[in-house]
Amino acid sequence: MKKYLFVLLLVLCMGVAGGIPTLSNPVPSSNPQTNVGDSITFQIDLNVGANESANATWYVDGTSVSTSSNLTNTTLSYSPSSTYTSNPGTYNVTVLVTNNGTDSYTWTWSVVPAPPTLTYDPISTSITLQLSQSEDFKIKADQDVNVSWVLRVNGSIIDSLNRSVSADVWDTYTFSASSIGDYTLTATVSNANGSDSVSWDITVITQPVLSNPKPSSPVITVEDESVVFSVDVDQLSDVSWFINGTLVQTTTTNGTVQFSPSSSYTGDVGTYNVTVEAKVDSLSSNYTWMWEVKPKTYYTGNTVWVEGQSSTTYTWTPLSFGWFYYDIDGGVGSESITFRNIDAADRVVNEGDVIYTTSRDLVNYEYSPWGKYYVIGFLAKKYFAGYNDQPAGTGNVNVLSKGQLHQVLIDSDEKRTLYAGASIQLEEGYELFAREIDLEGNRVWLELKKDGEVVDSDFVSGGDTYIYKKDVGDVEDLPLILARVGAVFRGTETNVVFLQGLFQISEDYDEVKSGDRYGMMKISSVSSRTITMKSDDD
Structure with a gap:
């Protein structure tokens, strides 16, 4: 047990x-x-x-x-x-x-069951076509399928189609490039077992068009003169700029494209080919300017015109022709004479091809607090051309617009002492008297005489400017004389006034008008700013 x-x-x-x-x-x-x-x-x-x-x-x-x-x-x-x-x-x-x-x-x-599997052609899904070119896009599936083709541009459907296709049978969609742009073509196969799809990105391009080239070729500039080359491109392109074949600038853009050569070219006398190339994929267009950089004196600047080194249109200015009026202090002087179509062989210039122009300029009064007034150089002489309401009270009087040229007789900032009862002598018979100092010692009574006759009088306070106006020719109230009163002094024995600033223009004038002749030159126009003359053999 x-x-x-x-x-x-x-x-x-x-x-x-x-x-x-x-x-x-x-x-x-x-x-x-x-x-x-x-x-x-x-x-x-x-x-x-x-x-x-x-x-x-x-x-x-x-x-x-x-x-x-x-x-x-x-x-x-x-x-x-x-x-x-x-x-x-x-x-x-x-x-x-x-x-x-x-x-x-x-x-x-x-x-x-496995979903259908696509085989497609072309294998690359990134396609570039030229405008008007066609391309077949093909697919097949390993099962019986429904085929859907969808074409989009910028995300929007522009074409579609559907059909049933048996297994291992090619189905084809033909794309026609009717306009440039970016397209997407999608093919989808489907049945009860599932679906498969493929998409091609299609870029349609055309040769870029260049238009409106500026400036026109050939282009001539002088040393250190800037220049801008421009052209319009009709579509987004890779834009390259070349000088004598050397690439100097690139950008990707459309519309107006510009190029400004650097100083290494603008400052170097020589001949250059400036080329712009616009490229889209493998297609390109180009335009070439012939550009020549001349010496600075090519158009103007030399006293002597030199054949082969100077333009056949040449201009002399006060800086190259000492006969013209030029205010060296203010750098003012606008007289010029231009010779056009110079015939180097015969040494002649045709009628109408010699053009003289001059324009009014502002210059400073010698008494600078007054500001500026207008002058014009005409046939090497300086003339008064108008006021710029400086000093106040002179107004914007333009004598040139009336065809009147007045000489400047006095333009001074000299300090002058004028005792009561005494006078200072001016030009063209004018004399300015200091008659009395008022009891307060603030104002002086000035009297202006011409050829011994009183033509004007006025009380002027210290610090103010006496202005004498007169109708001259077609100009009303033309200020002829300006005198600035400085300090006014009244004493027990002596009364005195100090003047600083004196200006006088001529009451007489030279008249200029269209048709007036000066030797072989005839005035063609007189405006409020400019006088123009042209050569005329008549």
Whole structure:
């Protein structure tokens, strides 16, 4: 009896010590789905006790498909055969491990038909076409499918079509490049099993057009004279500028493009080819100017015209022709004479091709606080041309607009002392008297005489300017004489006034009008600003 009891206890103890196998870490971790024809491997970790082993059996829908024995800790795996991977359906894949106990794990595995797969041509999905060019885009699928073609430009659909196509049959869409731009063509195939698609990015280009080149070629400038070359480009292009074949500037733009050569070119006498090239992909257009940089004296500046070194249109100014009027202090002098179409061989200039012009300019009074007045140089002489309402009270009188040129007789800032009863002698018979100082000593009574006859009188306060006006020719109230009264002093024995600032123009004038002749030159126009004469043999 004791013997049987011992054996029973031994068996029970051995059974407890053997342990139960366990499964963990399944892969896939969830129920998988594969397409028909795709392979799959199921894996799971087996855990058994020390000095233990287990048997493993794999089942598909209850049918044993693989068995392994005497397994220790390991990873179990099973790859279904094509019997299952090639046949759509739902399968229960179970792994069962046994020893002194059992454990199992089951996946629900779905095998579904594969979606259609595209083959397409062209293989590149980035296509560049020229305007009016056509391209065939082709696709085929490995299953019967519905085909959808969609053409977009700037995101908007401009064409679409749908049709049914059998497996392995090419379907074609012909794209015609009717206008430049960026297009997207998408082909989609679909059926009950799924879909596939491909998109081509299509850029339609045309040769860029260059127009409105400025300035006109050939271009002539003188040393250090800036110049701007410009041209209009009809589309976004890579624009490059070259001088004598050397790249000097690049940009990507459209519309009006400009280029200003640097001083290394503008300051160097020579001949240059300036070329602009607009390029879109492999298409390009270009335009070339012939540009010549001449010496600074090419158009003007030399006293002598030099054949081959001077332009056939040449101008002399006060800086190159000392006979003209020029105010060196103010840098004022606008007389010029231009010879056009110079015939170097015969040394002649045709009638009407010698043009003399002169314009009025502002110059400073010698008494600078008064400001400026207008003068004009005419046939090398300085003439008064008008006031600029400086000093106040002179107004904006323009004698040139009336065809009158007056000589400036006095323009002085000399300080003068004038006692009561005394006078200062002016030009053209005028004499200015200081008759009396008022009792307060603030004003002086000035009297103006011409040839001994009183023509004007007025009380003038210290700091003010006496202005004598007179109608002269066609000009009314023309200020002829300006005198600034400085300090006024009244004493017990002496009364005195100090003058600083004296200006007088001639009452007589030279008349200029269209048709007047000066030698072989005849006045062609007189305006409020300019006198123009042209050569005339008549």
